[in-house]
Structures are given as C-alpha cells and as structure tokens.
Amino acid sequence: MSRYPLDPNQVELTAIRAQGAGGQNVNKVSSAIHLRFDVMASSLPDHIKQRLLAMADARLSKQGVIIIKAQQHRTQELNRDDALARLQAMVDAVSHQPKARLATRPTYGSRQRRLEGKSRRSGIKALRGRVDD
Template identity: 60%
Template sequence: MNMDALLIKEDEVDLSAIRAQGAGGQNVNKVSSAIHLRYDIPASSLPEDVKARLLALRDSRITQDGVLVIKAQQHRTQESNKFDALMRLQALVDSVARPPTVRKPTRPTRASRQRRLADKQQQSQRKAQRRGALDA
C-alpha cells in the first residue's frame, strides 16, 4: 500500500452543517453554511502506526477521546466549506502518514575539529591582547 496517499473513508467522517460565526450579515444569520467535521481516530480504518502518530500530535483540535474536530467556515457555500474541511483532514493525515526519519548520530570530521580548535586559539589570542592592554 502506498503510504503517501492514505484515503479517508467517507462513512468514518461525521459532517454537520452549522451557522457560521462572525461577520457576514444576513447570509450568516440565516444559512447554515459552516461545516463541523468530526473524525474518530481510534475507530478509523487507518493503520495503527498512523493512528498513533495522529493521536500524539499536540493539536488542540483533537479531543481527549481521540476525536478530531475541524470547523470550516471560510466560504459562503456549504459545499465549499465541506470540501475545505475534508482537504484539511486529508492534509493532517498525510502529514503523519510517513514515519519520521531516524537521525543517525555522526561524528565531527577531522577538518572541522581542526577549524574549531583554530578558532578557539584565535579567540584566545584576541582576548589575551585585550588583557595586555588593560595591564599597561
């Protein structure tokens, strides 16, 4: 299975239309164009390692029960907000789909050690010259 494209099943996503907040006049007051998306991560069909990485995210949109809540209200139409919410969910899942690469510890090269020591010696000489000027 290609890890780059984990598809989210539509029946696992709970979408509900709500009234949007903020400015917008009569349209905002009358029409339920905002979308409230709820995605239960532990009950989803995602691979276990992806679920674990999703739940480990320090994201305020993930509840204590492991439910991801996304509210989309940028657009005027319900369809646009629904698409926006689903795209944001997909982007979040894609961001944790590939496991993080493990850092391999390396040692400094001989040349970099020599450069560091030369810089330290130069700094030491610079400070020693300053001391000499104060003693005189």
Template identity: 70%
Template sequence: MRRSLVRLDPADVSFTAIRAQGAGGQNVNKVSNAVHLRFDVAASSLPDAVKARLLAQADQRISEGGVIVIKAQSHRSLELNKTEALARLQALVDAAAHVPKVRKATRPTLASQQRRLAGKASRSQIKQGRGRVGGLD
C-alpha cells in the same frame, strides 16, 4: 501538487451543518452553511502507526476521546465548506503519515576538530594581545 500518502474513507467522516459566526448580514442568521467535520481516529480505517502519530499530536482540534473536530465556515456554500474541511483533515492525516527520518549521531572528523582548535588558538592569541602592556616598575 503532492499526492496523499493515506486515503480517507468517506464512511469514517461525519458532517453537521451549523450556522456560521461573524459578519454576513441576515443570511448568516438564517442559513446553516458552516460545517463541523467529525472524524473518530480510533474507529477509522487508517493504519495503526498513522493513528498513533495522529493521536500523539498536540493539536486543539483533537479531543481527549480521539475525535478530530474541524469547523469550516469561510465559504458561503455548504459544499465548499465540506470540501475545505475534508482538505484540512487530509492535510492533518498526511502530516501524521509522514515518518520523520531517524537521525544518526556522527562524530566530527579529525580535520574539523583540528580546524576548531586552531580557530580557538588564534582567537586566544588575539585576546592575549589585548592585555596590559609591560609593567611599570
């Protein structure tokens, strides 16, 4: 299992218990087991670089005000839904904490250029051979 690059402060996260949607019979209509997790990116204790990359992501869970809202309702218990929501938030933060490697532009080697040109020449010869055979006078 991968270790998290950045740890979340539990004080930055707020939970709201809501009623879950979908099937579940009478229990769904009575018990608030689903969870809305709210995480304000700007007010959090994350490093500034991670905050910037997190807010730059095109994710529908991030509002215009910079608040991440995650809804978890797959489990029947409130605690399991809280744990799942925190895991999804941690995965989102970990993805933002990973700095992509900068690509350095390189030039093709002389040998690879010559191989490419030789391939083009041989292909040209094959196609030249498909032309009309000698002219009739």
C-alpha cells in the same frame, strides 16, 4: 492521490453558522462545517491511528476525536471540501515516517577549524585586558 484515503462514512459533517461579519445573511445561512472524525473507530491502520493520537494538536480531543471547523469560504460545499482536505492532510502528515538519523562524528579538519577559531577569539579577548607598563 493519498496513500491512506478516508472513508466518507466515518466522517461526521455538520453544518453550523459561521462566526464573524457576514451582513444580513449571517444569521440565516449555515455555511460553516463542523467535522468530527473518531480515530479509534476508523478503518485506518493501527500505526497511523497511534501517530494521530500521539499528535500534540488542539484539534484532537481527549476522547481521540479530531474536530475541524471550516468557515473560510462563503458556501457550504467549499467549506466541506476544505474540512475534508485538512483532515486528509493530517493523516498524510503522520503517514510519512521520517528517516532515522545516523550518528556521525565531526571530521578531523572541522575539529581543527573549530579549535583554531576558538584560539583566535581567545587571542582577541586577551588583548582587551589592562595594559601594564
């Protein structure tokens, strides 16, 4: 169950013809689904709307409309479910707020190990120089 379920009345679904090979049936049946979801007109909370609009996603238009084309399956019903699931996944992805990173310092031992490794590498490289008699 999603934390922010979508209202089906706010999603515009249109049946279109799918691209690609499909035999004799491809020009007769509109099995692909074109989903349009206006973020600003939706009933989602404001912080979710702002995160959706801030996403760098090709499916988001400049007008703030999410456009998803589902044509993976052979039936319109499966493509409709797929498009709605992909839209819900986008909303769920922005609803999770990552924890703020706490700044930490390297330990004394890790600094010593780093410097010891650098000096060992420096010694190896120093031995590669020209040999003088």
